[in-house]
Amino acid sequence: MSKSMKTKLSIVVCVTVLCCWIMAIGVSHAAKTGDPDMIWGTPAGVVKTASGSEMRYYTVVTYDSSAYRVFEIDNGQVIDKGLSPTMP
Secondary structure (H helix, E strand, C coil): CCHHHHHHHHHHHHHHHHHHHHHHHHHHHCCECHHHHHHHCCCCEEEECCCCCEEEEEEEECCCCEEEEEEEEECCEEEEEEEECCCC
8 A cells, every 4th residue: 555545545545533433422412301310419500591492401510529410401301511609
């Protein structure tokens, strides 16, 4: 196999792996409403937003402080997630 062919093949493999990795992240992000409750337990608080979605706050306790794991849920799907030091 020539050097240019090896280079083209390695580029195709890298692009394919990157596309699969991005697709796997996108699929894992779309969780159902019940999944955070199964993993994190009962939410410490639920806040309704103006857009009709709800923000669910789950307590995360670390060795020196506590924070909240936040999930934004709309139409039965998790549309955003993150961490927050406080809960409104």
